[in-house]
Amino acid sequence: MLAAPRRIIIYLLMTKPLMINLHETAAIIVHGGVGGFERDSDGCASAAGCARAELDRGNDALAAAIAAVVAMEDDGRFNAGSGAILGLDGETIEMDAAVMDSQGRLGAVACLRRVKNPVLVARDVAASPHRMLCGEGALRFARVGGHADYYQPSDKAGIVHRALISALAPDAGPFGMLWNYQLPPPEPVRYACDTVGAVVRDSNGHFGVAASTGGSAPALSGRVGDTPLVGSGFYAGKAGAVTVTGQGEQIIPHLLAHTVYQWLAEGGAMENALQRGLGLFASDLDIGIIAITAGMAGSASRRGMPVTLL
Ligand code: GLY
Numbered sequence: 001m002l003a004a005p006r007r008i009i010i011y012l013l014m015t016k017p018l019m020i021n022l023h024e025t026a027a028i029i030v031h032g033g034v035g036g037f038e039r040d041s042d043g044c045a046s047a048a049g050c051a052r053a054e055l056d057r058g059n060d061a062l063a064a065a066i067a068a069v070v071a072m073e074d075d076g077r078f079n080a081g082s083g084a085i086l087g088l089d090g091e092t093i094e095m096d097a098a099v100m101d102s103q104g105r106l107g108a109v110a111c112l113r114r115v116k117n118p119v120l121v122a123r124d125v126a127a128s129p130h131r132m133l134c135g136e137g138a139l140r141f142a143r144v145g146g147h148a149d150y151y152q153p154s155d156k157a158g159i160v161h162r163a164l165i166s167a168l169a170p171d172a173g174p175f176g177m178l179w180n181y182q183l184p185p186p187e188p189v190r191y192a193c194d195t196v197g198a199v200v201r202d203s204n205g206h207f208g209v210a211a212s213t214g215g216s217a218p219a220l221s222g223r224v225g226d227t228p229l230v231g232s233g234f235y236a237g238k239a240g241a242v243t244v245t246g247q248g249e250q251i252i253p254h255l256l257a258h259t260v261y262q263w264l265a266e267g268g269a270m271e272n273a274l275q276r277g278l279g280l281f282a283s284d285l286d287i288g289i290i291a292i293t294a295g296m297a298g299s300a301s302r303r304g305m306p307v308t309l310l
Contacts, residue, residue: 029297030051030310034246040078043306051310066208073196085216086160087221088219090161092113105127107125108229110135112135115139181220201240240291242289260273260291261291270293
């Protein structure tokens, strides 16, 4: 008989890790982005509940991870889907998302505009002849697949954008020099960036991962971070699943998700692998990692990060 479902809602502070031995056949971890707020932790719990419901209906780890990320995209408080941040022009929203599982499915979208759930378009890419679509082609692919036009910037995105613009230096720095939006530039800045993600192990021992983001700010139009790049923002294989959060420009050179996955696949302990992953970065960089294997689920971050393990 299976143990009763457990739900652990946690707000990780600094490098205090969460490590759980998996006594159940299935497990789910959802994060709301490094630098996220404790008050938003209930969104992760609700998303994990959606993933659990998917498993209870007999669907697999990838379907559950996608269900969690759809819930996070629809929440509006996280930088993904309905909560995605605005580009520097105050209008453009470009989103990235990805899915992968241990059964060989892999799909991603980059710089996708005007859809409600980029992670569902990434799921559809996984069922297409391709692995990744971007920009205009991704948008047309989404419409062919029935993803309706959607453009409703959240109130939070507007507040974040106004704060960003008001913090800009008198000149727009490199973003002014390289400006490629249609509207003229305002001025830069502090960085804004976070991502949502979920990793799941189902009762058949399959692993799934899904991730989604509105990207980072300030950023040029067309910028792609780690989230849709296999091995950088996410990875899943026979040994487990990993997804990460933080500034893509820092994460990409380390292929962070695959690097941590590889350590776990080689038999490394979960806590060691996560701390080694954080240790690849300067101590002032915000990085978060969640991972799951057959025997362990773990999470670690440099700054506060809402996380639920179910
Ligand atoms: N990690 C999200 C991004 O850099 O876009």
